[in-house]
Amino acid sequence: MPVLSQIHVYPVKSLAGFQVNVWPVDQRGLQYDRKWMLVDTDRQFLSQRRLPKMALIKTRIESDALILSASGQADLRLPLLEVAGEAIEVTVWDDRCIGIGCGSAADEWLSRFLDRDCRLVRQADVDVRKVDPDYAFDTDQTGFSDGFPFLLVSENSLNALNMAMQLPLDMNRFRPNLVVAECDSYAEDTWRRISINDIVFRLPKPCSRCAIPTIDPETARPGKEPLTTLNRLRKWNNKVYFGQNALHDRTGLLSVGQPVVIHETGSAQPPLGKDR
Structure with missing residues (x-):
């Protein structure tokens, strides 16, 4: 069964974040x-x-x-x-x-x-601050994120991308909130509704990526990866995608190690072949 393996909090938009083992969830996302x-x-x-x-x-x-x-x-x-x-x-x-x-x-x-x-x-x-009504309920809200309260990525999706790049990029390049282990690479592309510790999450939209993941968080120097490889493997409708945006239905407490229960799946978003 998939498990929650990392929790990342970014208090200030676009500054470095930090990892925690336990963290509360409020109306806007991670506290x-x-x-x-x-x-x-x-x-x-x-x-x-x-x-x-x-x-x-x-x-x-x-x-x-x-x-x-x-x-x-x-x-x-x-x-x-x-x-x-x-x-x-x-x-x-x-x-x-x-x-x-x-x-x-x-x-x-x-x-x-x-x-x-x-x-x-x-x-x-x-x-x-309400979330785009094309993807959310009227009650959904977020802080100063780009648009959704959560970004979810699986460990094996990064492993697959790193293998394709032949580079060992860290997960913090992609600035996720929730990282999931014990699932196939890009399994999250098909998840529509999951729960962690009785908090239900809806995953309505994949995350299109800008240039920020190319910036080395230790030096602030930009490079070509991972966008070069994402353009080759994860491009759809002129955008590249990695990870899934998520919304939550209630407040609660998240802890590393909690099971991730998959309640509903659908066709892959973006609609790419499994090997990509």
Whole structure:
């Protein structure tokens, strides 16, 4: 039976994340996942697509604080809970959200390291960012993710891709939230409804990939892989796919080692041959 083998949390959109063994799930996904975001002077979100150096900023959560770390700078400590601050309308792709400014010290810390004027915002607790209704229920919501609260990938899908590339890329290149072991490569392409610890997940859409997986998270340098191989093996309708977006039907607690129960399957998405 498939099992949950890794849980990854990314508190700040496009900064480095961290792995945990146990983590709560709230209405928006993994607690604190993509709860914070950097925006430019036009209040548009920033990501590694524009600033690869964002990959070098590490994150961790300790007690009541989110802590950012970067080479040559003292750690930046931020409260986990919402505190009074300027409410700012920010944009994530086509969505407008309400962020709470995290203060000038945070903005200066990030702007200095990235050599780019930017601001750090925390998604307002009252803000409700709904998921694309073409794939979701009206009650589904997410934080500052690209569009879905979860991204799921299987270990053997990465093993198959690495074998095709003849490169040992780490899973963190692909920034999944949930990693599943003990299943065939790309088995997740056919999953439509699964559950982990009684939390039901719907998998309505495969994840199309941008250039971020080409960025080495240790050096922030871009390369050609895995996009070159994905273009050869996982291309459909002029996009390449790896992993599945997921939505959840309730809150709860996830732990590494929990069984992944497959309730419903369908045709592969994207519709590629099994060997690809």
